Amino acid sequence: MLHAFVAEPPCAVCGRPAAHVELVAPASQPADLHRWSPQQRDAYNAARRCHDDQQWWLVFSGIVAGNGSGRPVDPAEAQRIADAFTRPYRYAAVTSAGFYDDAGFCGQCDAPYCYHHWNVSSTGYGRCPQGHGKSLDPHWWPDDL
Numbered sequence: 001m002l003h004a005f006v007a008e009p010p011c012a013v014c015g016r017p018a019a020h021v022e023l024v025a026p027a028s029q030p031a032d033l034h035r036w037s038p039q040q041r042d043a044y045n046a047a048r049r050c051h052d053d054q055q056w057w058l059v060f061s062g063i064v065a066g067n068g069s070g071r072p073v074d075p076a077e078a079q080r081i082a083d084a085f086t087r088p089y090r091y092a093a094v095t096s097a098g099f100y101d102d103a104g105f106c107g108q109c110d111a112p113y114c115y116h117h118w119n120v121s122s123t124g125y126g127r128c129p130q131g132h133g134k135s136l137d138p139h140w141w142p143d144d145l
Contacts, residue, residue, distance in 0.1 A: 002056075002078055006031050007085035009094070009103060011114035013129055018104025018112035021085055021097070023078055024057040024070065044069035062101040063115050064124045064137040101136040108132045 004025040008017035024030050033041060047069050048057065056078040059070035073081070084097035089112065091105045104112040106128040118126035124137025 002075060002082055004028060005082060005085065007089070007103075009085075009089045009105070009112040011104070011117055012109070012111035013113060013117045016114040016116070018114050019063065019099070019101070020059070020061040020066075021081065021099075021103060022059040022070075023073075023081055024059065026052075026054040026056060030057075030059050030070070040069060047071075060099065060103075062099060062136070063104050063113075063118050063126065064101065064120060065139075100138045101134075106130070106132050106134070 005023050007021040009019060010016065011018050022030055030036075030044070033044065036044070051072045055072045056075060057070045058067065058073045058078070058081065060067045081097045084093050084095075086093065089105075091102065091107050091110045094105050095102050095107065097103065104114065104118070106113060109128055109130055109132060111128075113128050117129050118136060119128075120126040120136060124135060124139065125133060126136045127133045
């Protein structure tokens with residue numbers, strides 16, 4: 001059964017969240033909306049008004065990029081994301097959610113890392129503490145390889 005959730009896989013080095021993944025149920029609000037800036041709240045409310053009140057909503061913040069005030073997701077995508085973020089968090093499951101940066105996970109380490117431990121370059125390419133590299137930004141260009 002599909003339900004709202006917040007997932008923040010902890011960095012394997014320091015414990016800070018590697019990413020923020022929140023699935024917001026229809027006619028609900030993000031868990032921490034009260035902490036958003038007035039501009040972020042306005043953008044979220046405006047975006048929600050443009051969609052069906054029975055729409056699931058995804059709010060994502062990754063290592064380098066995110067989806068701002070969120071975006072609508074259909075029930076099938078919402079279920080896929082919910083299944084991907086069942087504890088214990090594992091790369092094989094998380095990658096099925098389809099996030100560009102795999103929510104901070106290094107596939108070779110099967111561990112999530114926060115921005116500070118990904119050693120991210122100015123182009124969005126990162127290296128985990130073990131030296132494994134990957135693009136963490138959907139607009140990345142490989143000029144620093």
